[in-house]
Amino acid sequence: MAEQATIERTKQAFAQAFGGEPDLIVQAPGRVNLIGEHTDYNDGFVLPLAIDRGTVVAARLGGSEIRVRAADFGEDDRFTFAERIEDAPPGDWRNYVRGIIAMLVEDEIAPQGMQLAIAGDVPQGAGLSSSASLEVAVGLAVAKLAGADVDMTRLAQLAQRAENEFAGCACGIMDQLVSARAEPDKALLIDCRSLDCKPVPVPADAAVLIVHSGVERGLVDSAYNERRQQCEQAAGHFKVAALRDAEPAQVESAEDLDDLARRRARHVVTENERTLAAAHALADNDMARLGQLMADSHDSMRDDFEITVPAIDELVGILQREIGEKGGARMTGGGFGGCVIALLPTERVDAVAAAVRRDYHPPNGKPPLIHVCRPAAGAGAL
Known part of the structure; x- marks a missing residue:
């Protein structure tokens, strides 16, 4: 709200x-x-x-x-x-x-x-x-x-x-x-x-930490639509309605798929697996498992889908270092800037935020914008 x-x-x-x-x-x-x-x-x-x-x-x-x-x-x-x-x-x-x-x-x-x-x-x-x-x-x-x-x-x-x-x-x-x-x-x-x-319930003792990278992004002007077209082309190659229907082994073994299309498709099919696994980890309050899945997601966005930027990667690294196995961090959103999300114990928020302010220097020269919240309700009348 x-x-x-x-x-x-x-x-x-x-x-x-x-x-x-x-x-x-x-x-x-x-x-x-x-x-x-x-x-x-x-x-x-x-x-x-x-x-x-x-x-x-x-x-x-x-x-x-x-x-x-x-x-x-x-x-x-x-x-x-x-x-x-x-x-x-x-x-x-x-x-x-x-x-x-x-x-x-x-x-x-x-x-x-x-x-x-x-x-x-x-x-x-x-x-x-x-x-x-x-x-x-x-x-x-x-x-x-x-x-x-x-x-x-x-x-x-x-x-x-x-x-x-x-x-x-x-x-x-x-x-x-x-x-x-x-x-x-x-x-x-x-x-x-x-x-x-x-x-999926978020543990009561967990906080959502959102940090703006200081890199503005605009989806309409960015490579967002290009990535969508690449995914549609990969789905067409596999003769499936959408990449949701492709399997990781199918992506890896396709001999006539060029490297760029393979990496784009690999991100999507593995990200779907990670997302389902993350929902189970969250429901079980398995923060170490959730953190690993978030880290793998970020690596995939960086290497296979190529939608992160150096400042984002640096910020994610700082957060992952400070949170350790008690949660996780990754870029969130369409890419090419914007925010990083972290899920961590509420008791660690102040220390992690202090580390971000100390070690991260946004490209826009401003102090990092940090927002702490809990999951909110959807749309409704006031």
């Missing part, structure tokens, strides 16, 4: 832009992924959790058009039909908002006229899925204004389509689904083919 200051900022933005009180206020959280990277669009498995940062939307029915105030940018948008803004820069907030509204219009659960004020506290460019948080929050607010009892999995699917078709990022379903369906104090093991979600 977003912080109280963000909720108040949203209310103030609504009053300033539209006057009076909103009909309702909703929130949707950002997320961090424990393990399972670039597996979601390969129909595989992921193990994310919601964080205590998110997007808040204050909404009211009325008028003959849709008016939107984005408090974080001091910008407005107004439209009658939710068409994509073709000349908008990559990542423009308006296309995320217009995208999810357009999807709801297709499902006939969007009112004709409304006012929306939006504010968020998920750091942008950090790999914590501010975009999915925005899409799910707006989607939930609009559906509630329409009086629709929208299924949260369906809402996540519409939000994913909005990101694919309006924002231009070929993301999988993970970010939107965990934002919509997360449970407090639990990670969510998601089967990205069936969309089955299995809550």
Whole structure:
């Protein structure tokens, strides 16, 4: 859930832009992924959790058009039909908002006229899925204004389509689904083919430590879409629907597969195995096993999928050294910058954070941003 200051900022933005009180206020959280990277669009498995940062939307029915105030940018948008803004820069907030509204219009659960004020506290460019948080929050607010009892999995699917078709990022379903369906104090093991979600309790004495590397990333501009294309080509080579259906031995023994395609495929098929094993380790409170799986995941992202950067590798190394066998650390998110996640005993947080501040020097020259949290609840009304 977003912080109280963000909720108040949203209310103030609504009053300033539209006057009076909103009909309702909703929130949707950002997320961090424990393990399972670039597996979601390969129909595989992921193990994310919601964080205590998110997007808040204050909404009211009325008028003959849709008016939107984005408090974080001091910008407005107004439209009658939710068409994509073709000349908008990559990542423009308006296309995320217009995208999810357009999807709801297709499902006939969007009112004709409304006012929306939006504010968020998920750091942008950090790999914590501010975009999915925005899409799910707006989607939930609009559906509630329409009086629709929208299924949260369906809402996540519409939000994913909005990101694919309006924002231009070929993301999988993970970010939107965990934002919509997360449970407090639990990670969510998601089967990205069936969309089955299995809550996995996070031990009560464990803390989630998120450290921003100081390297900003932008998925639309990065090699994210390129990696997805490479995975689809590898799946085509094996004549399977997605790399989820390929086996490690099959990948290693394929004589006519070039080295790049083999490494991309090897990451995905082994990451799926690691993710399922990590869910068992987490449920059993086997932090040493979980830590090893997280380390193997990071090595695979670095060597086979090639989505880490030197600063990220350095930061992960510091965290792994300090945590030892009592937890683990790895890069999280689409890659090429963003955040590192660590799971460790709560009693070790201060000492580990102090080591990061002492030994890690972000490329942007600023002190490292460190956030400590427990798994939060998914989207809902406030």
